[in-house]
Amino acid sequence: MATEPLNDATDPIDVLVIGAGISGIYQLYKLAQTDLTYRAVEAGDGVGGTWYWNRYPGARFDSESYSYAYFFSEELLGEWNWTEHFAGQPEIENYLNTVVDRFDLRRHITFGVRVLTMTWDEAARTWSTTLSDGSTIRSRFVVTAIGILSAPQYPAVPGIEDFQGESYHTGLWPKHDIDFTGMRVAVIGTGSSGVQIISAIAGQVGSMTVYQRTPNWCTPLNNRPITAEEQQQLRADFDQMHTGLMGSFAGFVHNFSADNPAEQTPEQRAAYWETLWQAPGFAKLLGNYVEVMTDKDYNTEFTKFLEAKIRARVHDQKIADKLIPDHGYGVKRPPFETDYYEVFNLPHVSLIDMRDTPIERVTPRGIATADGEREFDIIVYATGFDAITGAFDRIEITGTAGTLKDYWAEGPHTVVGAASPGFPNLFFVVGPHSSAGNVPRISERQCDFVNEVIGEALRRGCTRVEARPEAEAEWTAHVYELNQGTLGAQAALDYTYGVNTPGKAVTFRHYDGGLIGLTAKHAEIADSGYAAFDFS
Numbered sequence: 076m077a078t079e080p081l082n083d084a085t086d087p088i089d090v091l092v093i094g095a096g097i098s099g100i101y102q103l104y105k106l107a108q109t110d111l112t113y114r115a116v117e118a119g120d121g122v123g124g125t126w127y128w129n130r131y132p133g134a135r136f137d138s139e140s141y142s143y144a145y146f147f148s149e150e151l152l153g154e155w156n157w158t159e160h161f162a163g164q165p166e167i168e169n170y171l172n173t174v175v176d177r178f179d180l181r182r183h184i185t186f187g188v189r190v191l192t193m194t195w196d197e198a199a200r201t202w203s204t205t206l207s208d209g210s211t212i213r214s215r216f217v218v219t220a221i222g223i224l225s226a227p228q229y230p231a232v233p234g235i236e237d238f239q240g241e242s243y244h245t246g247l248w249p250k251h252d253i254d255f256t257g258m259r260v261a262v263i264g265t266g267s268s269g270v271q272i273i274s275a276i277a278g279q280v281g282s283m284t285v286y287q288r289t290p291n292w293c294t295p296l297n298n299r300p301i302t303a304e305e306q307q308q309l310r311a312d313f314d315q316m317h318t319g320l321m322g323s324f325a326g327f328v329h330n331f332s333a334d335n336p337a338e339q340t341p342e343q344r345a346a347y348w349e350t351l352w353q354a355p356g357f358a359k360l361l362g363n364y365v366e367v368m369t370d371k372d373y374n375t376e377f378t379k380f381l382e383a384k385i386r387a388r389v390h391d392q393k394i395a396d397k398l399i400p401d402h403g404y405g406v407k408r409p410p411f412e413t414d415y416y417e418v419f420n421l422p423h424v425s426l427i428d429m430r431d432t433p434i435e436r437v438t439p440r441g442i443a444t445a446d447g448e449r450e451f452d453i454i455v456y457a458t459g460f461d462a463i464t465g466a467f468d469r470i471e472i473t474g475t476a477g478t479l480k481d482y483w484a485e486g487p488h489t490v491v492g493a494a495s496p497g498f499p500n501l502f503f504v505v506g507p508h509s510s511a512g513n514v515p516r517i518s519e520r521q522c523d524f525v526n527e528v529i530g531e532a533l534r535r536g537c538t539r540v541e542a543r544p545e546a547e548a549e550w551t552a553h554v555y556e557l558n559q560g561t562l563g564a565q566a567a568l569d570y571t572y573g574v575n576t577p578g579k580a581v582t583f584r585h586y587d588g589g590l591i592g593l594t595a596k597h598a599e600i601a602d603s604g605y606a607a608f609d610f611s
């Protein structure tokens with residue numbers, strides 16, 4: 076199916092969507108239900124966003140596949156069979172392509188173009204968006220669906236360009252197969268991406284050296300195939316599951332324990348943690364006692380439980396010492412693993428602790444630290460992203476308040492993560508200060524809200540809608556109040572604080588109130604007749 080041409084200088088379209096990942100696809104689907112004119116632009120050559128770019132070996136969901144899917148079509152739910160509880164990247168990309176084709180959305184997407192600038196034209200009440208192919212799109216509204224982990228970042232060390240072997244970033248993984256067989260491989264970074272790729276390629280490489288700066292509390296993903304019976308059950312329960320997910324704290328199938336750990340013995344708590352250890356994915360975080368996330372003592376008791384698990388799996392206790400974090404559980408987004416710790420028992424795998432010996436430079440032949448140079452054929456950068464606001468900063472967005480980058484320089488401030496004063500007719504889906512959790516459920520909620528606001532403007536016959544400064548101040552204060560004093564804020568180790576990006580203001584960019592808090596705020600704004608916005 077051919078893509079429809081861009082509109083260049085002619086009449087503006089109603090809505091431009093930036094990004095064709097999970098959120099952008101849903102946003103397009105919503106627009107397809109209206110009589111508005113719309114288009115999406117996407118930097119990749121295919122749909123998927125995160126699931127397009129992060130095609131490294133081992134990349135897979137750590138939300139249950141069925142909780143991550145779209146729920147807008149009974150037919151789709153009836154047709155699609157996830158093969159595993161946590162599907163791998165190829166299956167996810169296939170799913171997203173199937174959705175786009177099934178609902179005839181592909182012709183509304185222009186691929187392979189990056190947005191360079193967006194400028195608000197007050198007189199015309201339109202946004203002018205310039206693209207990397209030299210074209211311009213004018214639109215009445217813009218909805219950004221650019222992701223919170225989509226601006227990949229390399230370590231700030233010299234020499235990266237000098238390396239004469241192959242090098243790849245997990246967040247920019249090429250489409251062609253990479254043969255690791257017999258290769259001397261370095262992996263830098265041990266976040267969720269590093270943990271996945273390290274386990275996936277360990278059996279293939281000739282040797283692997285893992286460069287770790289901060290160890291993480293990794294716990295078993297416990298993935299397995301979905302049986303035919305489970306598939307049938309999932310289908311029968313889809314409505315109920317959707318209601319459950321949308322009413323849950325963070326959009327996952329897991330909910331915090333109803334038990335109070337204070338009323339249990341240490342043995343009972345340990346027994347409960349053993350069931351979590353055996354349970355799938357995020358159960359360890361979101362199925363735990365909520366007190367583990369709020370009370371330092373329970374958090375420490377849980378990390379002692381995890382430490383024993385790691386020590387039992389890693390043969391060399393000196394290596395285990397390096398792999399055991401000294402921060403609390405959940406204060407840094409925990410990875411979920413499959414045979415990760417066992418990798419460090421393999422004779423051809425070594426671990427470099429960058430806290431002792433930081434990387435001094437990448438050399439033409441390898442990586443140099445204070446204790447010498449190691450030679451490699453392949454370097455994998457699993458070094459993460461300029462998170463949450465990074466993708467916004469890479470576009471020059473100019474409203475009546477100047478550029479968004481300057482406006483958010485000391486930290487984002489928004490109305491419910493969806494819009495900022497000074498940037499009329501511009502809406503963010505899964506941007507800063509919206510919510511942490513299972514992204515498709517959060518983006519579903521946020522897209523629905525954004526479309527309600529746009530719909531309200533159109534119903535009123537208005538051509539301009541702008542977030543009100545008072546509403547922005549109120550939401551921003553709420554975001555920081557909830558975060559203040561939390562174990563996460565005390566540690567300030569997570570990329571949601573910007574600490575992994577040199578020069579970035581250290582401030583909280585997520586929202587701790589979950590999907591529940593976000594939904595409640597949306598309802599409050601709707602009930603007030605959208606008083607958080609000025610319509611004209």
Ligand code: N01
Pocket residue numbers: 134135136137138224229230231245263264265266267268269271287288289408429457458459460570575
């Ligand atoms: O990135 P990260 P990621 N020198 O930022 C290290 C999602 N995700 O791509 O921790 C040395 O977590 C850095 O060290 P430190 C998920 O939300 C989901 O792994 O900053 N080291 C860290 O070890 C996840 O949280 C899945 O000290 C440097 C690593 O690189 C998010 O994406 C799978 C460095 C980066 O870890 C990001 O994960 C994958 C430097 N200069 C990802 N800079 C699922 O399973 C960075 N590091 C669904």
